[in-house]
Amino acid sequence: MAQEGNAVIHDGIPTNEERRNYFVNFQTDNILSLISHYHEAWSNKLNGVLNEECLELARLYRAQLEYSGNSVRIDLDSKPHLKRVKLPHYLRYPQTMSQKYTSSLKGKLWDSCLVPRVLRIEDSLWYKRNFGSIDKKLPRKALIRKPKKHRRTARTVEIEHF
Numbered sequence: 001m002a003q004e005g006n007a008v009i010h011d012g013i014p015t016n017e018e019r020r021n022y023f024v025n026f027q028t029d030n031i032l033s034l035i036s037h038y039h040e041a042w043s044n045k046l047n048g049v050l051n052e053e054c055l056e057l058a059r060l061y062r063a064q065l066e067y068s069g070n071s072v073r074i075d076l077d078s079k080p081h082l083k084r085v086k087l088p089h090y091l092r093y094p095q096t097m098s099q100k101y102t103s104s105l106k107g108k109l110w111d112s113c114l115v116p117r118v119l120r121i122e123d124s125l126w127y128k129r130n131f132g133s134i135d136k137k138l139p140r141k142a143l144i145r146k147p148k149k150h151r152r153t154a155r156t157v158e159i160e161h162f
Contacts (some may be wrong), residue, residue, distance in 0.1 A: 022071065029073045035061045038076075041085045044101040053082055 014022070035057055042053040049058075056079070064074045076083060086099035088108035101107045115127065 017136065024070070025073075026067065029067065029077060031074060032061065032064050034076065035064060035074070035093055036088055038082055040091060040106075041087045042082075044088055044104040044107070051083075057082060058080070082141070 039049075039054055039057040039061065042051060042057065045051055045053075048054070060074050060076075060082075063072065067073075072104075073143045085092045087097055088096045088104065088107060089100045090107055090115070091098065147148075
């Protein structure tokens with residue numbers, strides 16, 4: 001086994017310990033989705049995907065894609081200027097981490113989509129989980145499901161099934 005920079009080059013079959021370490025490290029080092037979300041946020045700024053931050057994130061994304069071949073870890077913490085942006089509201093991050101980009105085409109498309117009425121009914125847990133945090137009509141505490149109380153009577157008790 002030879003070491004070239006940060007990459008490890010094997011002369012033969014990797015040992016079980018090396019395989020285990022690779023998969024454990026891959027799970028913690030894989031930040032492709034995070035890089036793409038920051039790229040999405042910067043693309044909503046002036047110059048779109050051609051601004052410097054987007055281009056730098058695209059280079060980092062490509063390097064992260066090659067992780068399986070070279071095992072070189074990308075560290076976003078060493079580039080704090082790339083993280084100084086609010087993520088778009090349509091990526092479903094909490095309101096403290098996101099903002100509504102009014103000039104963004106994707107933001108306008110997201111806002112123009114309507115959820116069917118059958119899914120917007122008051123007791124629809126699916127709607128509360130997916131849209132309750134940004135829907136002004138549903139407070140945050142409404143996302144917590146409360147147990148229903150059923151009265152037992154001589155009549156048949158009807159229970160809703162979804």
